[in-house]
Amino acid sequence: xxxxxxxxxxxxxxxxxxxxxxxxxxxxxxxxxxxxxxxxxxxxxxxxxxxxxxxxxxxxxxxxxxxxxxxxxxxxxxxxxxxxxxxxxxxxxxxxxxxxxxxxxxxxxx
Amino acid sequence: xxxxxxxxxxxxxxxxxxxxxxxxxxxxxxxxxxxxxxxxxxxxxxxxxxxxxxxxxxxxxxxxxxxxxxxxxxxxxxxxxxxxxxxxxxxxxxxxxxxxxxxxxxxxxxxxxxxx
Numbered sequence: 001x002x003x004x005x006x007x008x009x010x011x012x013x014x015x016x017x018x019x020x021x022x023x024x025x026x027x028x029x030x031x032x033x034x035x036x037x038x039x040x041x042x043x044x045x046x047x048x049x050x051x052x053x054x055x056x057x058x059x060x061x062x063x064x065x066x067x068x069x070x071x072x073x074x075x076x077x078x079x080x081x082x083x084x085x086x087x088x089x090x091x092x093x094x095x096x097x098x099x100x101x102x103x104x105x106x107x108x109x110x
Numbered sequence: 111x112x113x114x115x116x117x118x119x120x121x122x123x124x125x126x127x128x129x130x131x132x133x134x135x136x137x138x139x140x141x142x143x144x145x146x147x148x149x150x151x152x153x154x155x156x157x158x159x160x161x162x163x164x165x166x167x168x169x170x171x172x173x174x175x176x177x178x179x180x181x182x183x184x185x186x187x188x189x190x191x192x193x194x195x196x197x198x199x200x201x202x203x204x205x206x207x208x209x210x211x212x213x214x215x216x217x218x219x220x221x222x223x224x225x226x
Contacts, residue, residue: 088152098153098215
């Protein structure tokens with residue numbers, strides 16, 4: 001089982017729709033969860049971090065965490081073509097190390 | 111806004127040659143990291159560094175790799191004898207203290223290494 005698993009893509013949504021990205025993790029000791037956006041050939045850019053069960057909202061982005069289910073998700077409301085990128089889920093179990101998922105590629109069609 | 115910088119942006123080398131990738135972390139950060147991403151694959155942790163010593167390293171970080179903070183600003187990754195499979199994008203990151211699991215890591219733009 002992969003340590004961090006993301007829903008396989010690619011994911012395509014029309015402009016203005018909600019994009020839903022999912023991630024599961026295997027280590028119950030994981031305490032910090034991050035969503036990064038990565039454009040092709042560029043470095044990961046932090047979008048959201050979440051540490052407690054429940055929802056965390058920042059603009060059009062909402063992260064959801066359920067530690068009992070070992071599940072974290074990212075919702076993007078009112079998706080824009082500029083949101084087209086690969087979204088990476090990362091989990092910190094030990095301080096000083098982030099474990100990344102394979103990423104989900106999102107395409108927002110105008 | 112402070113940022114992590116990396117040089118060079120691209121490096122082409124022959125198999126068996128040594129390469130040094132350079133990073134300048136954010137100035138008040140104390141914890142430094144190297145990650146790599148092989149084309150089309152996920153970002154993989156290589157090593158973390160704190161207080162002038164390696165804090166944690168992955169299985170990828172074998173004897174061919176080393177890290178160093180030669181002065182107060184640079185953080186380097188050396189690959190002693192490059193292999194074809196070392197071709198990847200290498201990202202440097204830094205965080206303020208590294209002690210908190212919740213701490214954000216800030217990534218540099220990466221160095222694309224191609225081994226021929």
